Amino acid sequence: VSEVPNPYFSETELAPHGDIRAAVPPGKGGTAAVIWLFVRSRFLPALITLWLISVIVFASTHVLGINVARRVLGREATPEQLAAFSKAHGLDKPIFDQYTSWLSDFVKGNWGMSAASVRPVSEIVMPRLVNTLILALVAIIIALPISIAFGIYLARPGSRVRELVLTIANVSVAAIPVFVIGIVLIYAVSVQLGWTPVDSTGMSFGSWKDKAAAFILPAATLVISLIPHISRLTQVSVRETMTTPYARAAVLRGLSRRTITYGHLMPNAAGPIINVVALDLIWLIGGVIIVENVFGFPGLGTLLVESIGAGDLLVVQAVAMVFGVLFIGIGITADIFVTVFNPRLRNA
Amino acid sequence: MKSGTEDEGGVRRGLTRREMLQAGAVAGLGAGLLGTSLGAAACGSGGTAAPSSPSASGSAGALKPGGIFTLATDQLFPKDNLNPLTNTTDGVDALEGILREGLVTYDFTFTPQPRLAESWEVNTEATEYTFHLRPNVTWHDGTPFTAKDAAWSLERVMSPDGGSGMMDRLTASIEKNGVIVVDDATLKLKLKRPDSLLLLALSNQQCYFTKADSTTADFEKGVGTGPFKLKSWNPGQSYEVEKYAGYWMQGAPILDGVRGIQIPEASTKLQSVASGTASATQVSFDQLAVVNANTNLQITPYEKGITYNVVCDTTVKPFSDPRVRQAIKLSLDRKTVIDVAYAGQAFASPDAWVAMGDPFMDDSLTTMATTMDRAKAAQLMSDAGYPNGVDLTLKAPGDPLHANFSLAVVAGLKGSPFRVTAKQIPAATYWDTVWMKDPFCVDDWNRRHPVECAALNCYSNAPWNESKWKDPQMDALLSKAYATQGDALAQATTEVCQYMAAGGDGSGGSGELIPAYLNRLWTAQKSTKVVPWTFSMLDTRYCGFYA
Numbered sequence: 001v002s003e004v005p006n007p008y009f010s011e012t013e014l015a016p017h018g019d020i021r022a023a024v025p026p027g028k029g030g031t032a033a034v035i036w037l038f039v040r041s042r043f044l045p046a047l048i049t050l051w052l053i054s055v056i057v058f059a060s061t062h063v064l065g066i067n068v069a070r071r072v073l074g075r076e077a078t079p080e081q082l083a084a085f086s087k088a089h090g091l092d093k094p095i096f097d098q099y100t101s102w103l104s105d106f107v108k109g110n111w112g113m114s115a116a117s118v119r120p121v122s123e124i125v126m127p128r129l130v131n132t133l134i135l136a137l138v139a140i141i142i143a144l145p146i147s148i149a150f151g152i153y154l155a156r157p158g159s160r161v162r163e164l165v166l167t168i169a170n171v172s173v174a175a176i177p178v179f180v181i182g183i184v185l186i187y188a189v190s191v192q193l194g195w196t197p198v199d200s201t202g203m204s205f206g207s208w209k210d211k212a213a214a215f216i217l218p219a220a221t222l223v224i225s226l227i228p229h230i231s232r233l234t235q236v237s238v239r240e241t242m243t244t245p246y247a248r249a250a251v252l253r254g255l256s257r258r259t260i261t262y263g264h265l266m267p268n269a270a271g272p273i274i275n276v277v278a279l280d281l282i283w284l285i286g287g288v289i290i291v292e293n294v295f296g297f298p299g300l301g302t303l304l305v306e307s308i309g310a311g312d313l314l315v316v317q318a319v320a321m322v323f324g325v326l327f328i329g330i331g332i333t334a335d336i337f338v339t340v341f342n343p344r345l346r347n348a
Numbered sequence: 349m350k351s352g353t354e355d356e357g358g359v360r361r362g363l364t365r366r367e368m369l370q371a372g373a374v375a376g377l378g379a380g381l382l383g384t385s386l387g388a389a390a391c392g393s394g395g396t397a398a399p400s401s402p403s404a405s406g407s408a409g410a411l412k413p414g415g416i417f418t419l420a421t422d423q424l425f426p427k428d429n430l431n432p433l434t435n436t437t438d439g440v441d442a443l444e445g446i447l448r449e450g451l452v453t454y455d456f457t458f459t460p461q462p463r464l465a466e467s468w469e470v471n472t473e474a475t476e477y478t479f480h481l482r483p484n485v486t487w488h489d490g491t492p493f494t495a496k497d498a499a500w501s502l503e504r505v506m507s508p509d510g511g512s513g514m515m516d517r518l519t520a521s522i523e524k525n526g527v528i529v530v531d532d533a534t535l536k537l538k539l540k541r542p543d544s545l546l547l548l549a550l551s552n553q554q555c556y557f558t559k560a561d562s563t564t565a566d567f568e569k570g571v572g573t574g575p576f577k578l579k580s581w582n583p584g585q586s587y588e589v590e591k592y593a594g595y596w597m598q599g600a601p602i603l604d605g606v607r608g609i610q611i612p613e614a615s616t617k618l619q620s621v622a623s624g625t626a627s628a629t630q631v632s633f634d635q636l637a638v639v640n641a642n643t644n645l646q647i648t649p650y651e652k653g654i655t656y657n658v659v660c661d662t663t664v665k666p667f668s669d670p671r672v673r674q675a676i677k678l679s680l681d682r683k684t685v686i687d688v689a690y691a692g693q694a695f696a697s698p699d700a701w702v703a704m705g706d707p708f709m710d711d712s713l714t715t716m717a718t719t720m721d722r723a724k725a726a727q728l729m730s731d732a733g734y735p736n737g738v739d740l741t742l743k744a745p746g747d748p749l750h751a752n753f754s755l756a757v758v759a760g761l762k763g764s765p766f767r768v769t770a771k772q773i774p775a776a777t778y779w780d781t782v783w784m785k786d787p788f789c790v791d792d793w794n795r796r797h798p799v800e801c802a803a804l805n806c807y808s809n810a811p812w813n814e815s816k817w818k819d820p821q822m823d824a825l826l827s828k829a830y831a832t833q834g835d836a837l838a839q840a841t842t843e844v845c846q847y848m849a850a851g852g853d854g855s856g857g858s859g860e861l862i863p864a865y866l867n868r869l870w871t872a873q874k875s876t877k878v879v880p881w882t883f884s885m886l887d888t889r890y891c892g893f894y895a
Contacts, residue, residue: 064774064776064777067779067780070780071427071776072427075513076513077511078516081511081515084509084511114427116426116429117428118429118564124426124584179613183613186616187619190623198620198623198625199420199609199611199617201607204580204582204585204588204609205588205607293612295611296611296612296613298586302584305612306426306427307427309425310426310427312425
């Protein structure tokens with residue numbers, strides 16, 4: 001099926017907001033130019049953003065006034081013991097010196113030694129990061145096809161009553177806080193039915209089956225909270241493309257519903273969907289903080305909360321930076337995917 | 349003075365009838381006494397010590413040997429370490445209490461009990477202690493435990509470089525070079541002042557033993573002499589210990605192993621026990637109704653494990669006037685505080701480090717703990733120049749227990765001359781910015797001997813004299829208590845409590861407002877035996893599953 005040119009919009013106007021391919025001037029194209037534009041428009045701002053994140057994270061953890069020595073040694077430590085601890089860990093130096101020292105080490109991959117646990121911060125953070133990424137990926141891999149299929153189903157013309165009921169149901173689920181979904185699942189699936197473990201203990205002691213079981217409820221919670229959002233956006237996006245002249249033309253040409261949906265509508269609707277998936281991924285990384293704490297899942301979320309409570313500032317800073325990198329990385333990846341998936345931009 | 353001993357079955361010999369009755373009266377539960385009177389003191393967050401409770405779940409039925417006991421907690425943190433001098437969290441306290449042991453423990457009546465010291469003698473001046481160590485005790489790596497290990501560990505506690513919160517307490521009493529290894533099985537402590545309560549200090553968890561010459565890396569291996577040895581430990585996430593076959597007490601432990609898991613969410617923790625994934629956990633007072641509604645679950649309290657108190661600075665107005673201190677103590681509705689903050693799970697206190705049912709409570713202290721007289725309070729305030737009362741802001745850490753307590757105090761003083769509003773401060777900064785600085789704020793103290801507690805906060809130069817109360821007579825009473833033993837010590841303890849609560853004639857006592865000691869609640873399935881040891885840990889030697 002050949003692509004039907006859109007007579008109403010220019011390529012630039014059709015490009016998603018901020019798409020770098022659209023910014024390449026006519027006649028100045030070429031791979032090198034595109035790469036340079038990509039670097040200029042994406043990576044440099046990303047680096048500046050990361051630097052700003054580092055400043056904000058470092059400043060905020062210090063502005064809070066958390067006395068690391070006190071948190072580590074406890075309330076009964078004497079002033080002399082507190083001073084000795086601070087000196088031994090460089091906590092008595094001016095904040096600017098502490099920041100520059102931390103940042104220069106951080107970018108070299110040396111995330112420092114936790115003053116509290118006397119263990120390398122990377123050793124504390126990396127296993128939790130892996131757990132969180134696996135959880136997030138499992139959730140998005142399950143949620144994405146279900147959400148898109150559901151969104152397309154919602155977008156198709158049908159009974160107004162059906163649409164109303166499903167839309168209300170969708171919005172209602174979207175309005176439920178994620179921790180409530182988690183607790184309801186625990187009660188229904190684990191306590192009442194006994195199908196899954198309540199918590200993520202299996203991550204620590206179990207076989208691979210127990211470890212897999214430990215993912216079920218946290219992932220299910222995330223999936224349930226993701227589906228309404230992605231499906232709603234898919235519904236809107238597909239419905240918009242249904243009203244376009246080329247869609248109508250495809251119908252008039254007698255193409256099958258499947259061909260129209262997956263050959264014409266979805267590629268054009270993909271841009272907004274990818275962007276919303278990217279946003280959901282970013283939400284997901286943040287959302288796991290809550291979900292992990294509900295289930296006791298050993299990921300970055302629980303690590304962040306526990307480290308803040310324990311005053312383990314180096315770990316807090318490292319986790320915050322990891323979150324920053326993930327947010328920015330996901331945003332850039334989404335831009336790339338939008339470019340790749342949009343059939344008009346492929347030909348630009 | 350000779351100690352009691354502990355037989356192989358865990359039944360304590362030398363328990364006097366009086367102690368038995370006292371313990372039974374305190375707990376209202378005689379059944380669990382034998383199994384739990386062997387409990388040890390331990391430091392909680394902040395390193396304070398607490399005696400074991402005579403409460404224990406399940407008074408009938410035999411335990412089946414073996415099984416893995418899973419303890420769900422929200423107190424494991426990535427920062428945790430296994431250095432007994434610097435770990436400060438309840439979760440690691442529980443693990444330390446499983447892995448390591450000290451010379452002595454003490455029971456719910458504050459009577460020292462033997463652990464790695466089989467017996468001991470104290471001279472009449474209470475200035476020299478001689479400990480006879482238990483024979484055939486080995487470390488988890490199989491090497492024998494000797495007096496050299498004990499001495500090395502105690503000297504670490506006393507070292508300024510060790511970082512121990514117990515350093516000041518021990519160095520105040522023990523002479524420099526006063527820790528003497530007589531032989532492999534005998535340790536002697538020479539003191540520079542009389543200290544009849546040294547055994548209680550030595551039962552603190554920071555005085556638990558590690559192998560001589562251990563390095564920081566060695567601590568993390570968790571080698572101790574306890575009933576279980578470390579199998580795995582993932583800070584902030586979980587730990588697992590397995591039965592130590594070489595444990596000195598035959599027949600103990602009953603379990604094959606213990607696991608600790610971190611579950612931050614309170615309702616998930618509870619459901620984990622309800623579904624059988626976890627064996628036991630602590631629950632908050634607002635979860636009590638949920639537990640009671642579940643016929644498979646039981647509650648086992650650790651009674652009077654901790655108190656939340658209000659600190660009134662006695663050096664600034666209005667509390668510099670002893671009449672105002674008297675007035676606020678008379679104004680507080682303790683029953684309201686107990687009902688609002690603790691769901692009734694607490695014992696009233698007379699603003700001293702004792703509570704109803706304690707061995708040192710006499711009639712006068714009981715009266716103070718149960719009497720509210722607002723008419724007299726109003727008169728005292730009028731006499732002090734505050735006929736219209738005073739407006740105060742009570743600062744508290746933002747965590748639920750402290751915050752709820754501060755709100756309960758507001759409720760307990762409602763309608764009195766003290767119009768109080770509560771203000772919550774983030775817990776991460778509270779202890780540095782408010783505690784020991786603000787004139788009206790909240791603190792908490794683990795349960796320990798009243799004299800030990802008073803010595804820490806009522807001596808004129810005490811390290812945590814929160815209310816900045818300085819009274820030579822109180823200093824004299826404390827010094828006298830430390831120099832006495834036996835029944836004289838019990839009497840001196842009561843006098844310390846009386847003076848702390850009310851002072852001499854019209855002196856108002858200290859600036860500590862201590863409404864009640866509260867229970868910590870453990871829940872488990874009814875098929876599980878739970879033996880609380882301290883407010884934060886179980887005595888896993890005696891926990892198990894019914895046949």
